[in-house]
Amino acid sequence: MPALTVSALACARGGIPLLEGVGFTVPEGTALILRGTNGIGKTTLLRTLAGLQPALSGTVTGAGDEAAYASHEGGVKAVLSVEENLAFWAALYGTQVPEAVYPAFHLAALRARPAGTLSAGQRRRLGLARLAVTGRPVLLLDEPTVSLDAGSTALFAGWLRGHLAAGGTALVATHVPLGLEAPELDLAPFRARAETLTDPFL
Template sequence: MEMIVEDLAVARGGVPVLEGLSFRLAAGQALILRGPNGVGKTTLLRTLAGLQPALGGRVSLPAESLAYAAHADGLKAVLSVEENLRFWAAIHGTGTDAVEAALEAMDLRALRGRMAANLSAGQKRRLGLARLLVTGRAIWLLDEPTVSLDAGSVALFGAVVRAHLAGGGAALMATHIDLGLAEAGVLDLTPFRARSPMAGGRVGAFDEAFG
């Protein structure tokens, strides 16, 4: 299992933000994206997730190997915690064991019957991240996954990521939080920043709101 990115170029709102980007993400590896606000971390993750087209380059990876966790938690408010996870497990064909493992890993067992609409922001985030565990996907794309989490929940999620890597998974993430991934690599996107017609060659203030 390996993701290979070659000479990738991506754009936001039609404006190029990254170009000439190449890297490899292998089984058991975590790679942390770095760079200033607006450099294109979110845009890169969205492009790799297939949510927007690349301007150029090539991405090679096994079919149906990606799971993407964005800023939104992607929950169905009218379903309970357990029902949300069962919904996603049914889509990915992973079953009851995966649901129970996800509830345990993100400390959601006591909340399994609570409607998602009635969860706190941190609880919603934990449930949103628990969805990763029911996808059965090997490569996780994570965009600021610890937003709204307290220190204890950050530690829980760090353990989840470490277990995923130990099991042969991989993770590409934009985060400024230490998840205890001692062997994680760092990919600084600054050298790959595209020349932009806006603001004399740098991404303008509007775009900087969307990392």
């Protein structure tokens, strides 16, 4: 059963169309890796699916209330402790922070530490732990492994595998091989052609 279906999607950044005719399905329990050079529109595609910006055209099913989005930034508050940061997102999503989150993201020893005293990698792990707190099945991940070392990357890949095994779904834009047995989608063929510029001033 497809958890996330995208068809004939066109999206733009700053009024300039980047992608058009994007279509794919991600079945339940699997992940799809988005590939493409910098600036092709991976972030724009993920933000569009997350509902932060309107699509120019096309349909999306399975995002919305099923999905949790993770941007480059983790939205981590420096003066709040690790626990408080996660508790906030749990309250926002109406869930509880699962105890398993702390060992899964190697945060158990850091629970009471203010996030401002964490290293960049630790803070990133905290930002990603938010995904486990939301309880959402469909994950929209934008470069989740930025500033993670090899060990942490493997740790995150392990958690993601567990999430997929539990019936979850992930759409991941990444340059780093996560070691997932997942199909890849190259966005280059979907680059918006110059003729289809919709700018009303041309």
